[in-house]
Amino acid sequence: MNIVITGGTGLIGRHLIPRLLDLGHQITVVTRNPQKASSVLGPRVTLWQGLAEQSNLNGVDAVINLAGEPIADKRWTHEQKERLCQSRWNITQKLVDLINASDTPPSVLISGSATGYYGDLGEVVVTEEEPPHNEFTHKLCARWEEIACRAQSDKTRVCLLRTGVVLAPDGGILGKMLPPFRFGLGGPIGSGRQYLAWIHIDDMVNGILWLLDKELRGPFNMVSPYPVRNEQFAHTLGHALHRPAILRVPATAIRLLMGESSVSGIRRSTRAAKKAGRSGFCVSLVRFRRGAGGCRSLMWFTANIRQLTPGVTGLVALRDKIVW
Secondary structure (H helix, E strand, O other): OEEEEEOOOOHHHHHHHHHHHHOOOEEEEEEOOHHHHHHHHOOOOEEEEOOOOOOOOOOOOEEEEOOOOOOOOOOOOHHHHHHHHHHHHHHHHHHHHHHHOOOOOOOEEEEEEEHHHHOOOOOOEEOOOOOOOOOHHHHHHHHHHHHHHHHOOOOOEEEEEEEOEEEEOOEHHHHHHHHHHHOOOOOOEOOOOOEEOEEEHHHHHHHHHHHHHOOOOEEEEEOOOOOEEHHHHHHHHHHHOOOOOOOOEOHHHHHHHHHHHHHHHHOOOEEOOHHHHHOOOOOOOOOEEOOHHHOOOEEOHHHHHHHHOOOOOOOOOOOOOOOO
16 A cells, blocks of 8 residues: 555654555655654655645555644643644645545545543543543544544545553653653652553554554544553552652642643543444453452553563563453
């Protein structure tokens, strides 16, 4: 397949593109910085500096839209909110315009979104059918998805990736958490009761490959079916690094530091990949391991954190679908 990708130098793109190349696909990455993209992605990838020179996407089989400024890196000032929105909405609108201008459009647009679409719905399990809570992350994602869906036709299906927290060895949440945890300064945030709707990077990539091949459309919660509470996640990470994880960070401190963007770390609701599971997709790294006393206290990466964290050697990841 001839595949066009935006956001190719981001966390997901860096893992997805080598897999696609190994499968024999031709990859074109849309980038603002071709020099940086070339150094990150290598010579096998074709680069477009933006989309201004493109009048259509004839000859393109699929589009994977992963572009967007990281959502939790900065305090959500009015200006930052605008950057978060426009970095997603504008590129998506340009892709949709090119798809709709094509005589032979791509057969699929796989477009990013996030589980933030649902907002904070309290202590409930959220599936793709759940009505959302109207807050900033919902407004951002809902508009993002609405723009992407304008490409939908009898020739082009649209799949929406409502992605949770991606666990990867080279960035994302682990990249931010590891430094304090390695110094024994880590711990839960607030009550620790809030859920982390997570997905391993390998399963995220496999999910995108699966959507490329299947005649499916609509939103998909890209999360493990077994979320973990923040307190369990923190204790597991500390245990795996042989460090204490007892320095609880007050929720008020997070709110003062990050303002409205703190909701991404302290919201309570979790998400379930109901639609993906019903359609036949199985993630491989999904379960907790049983700890002492039969308590599901350790996530799968208790045994595998040494693979996930740079500079730490150890056990190979378990790939079995464990059923207790």
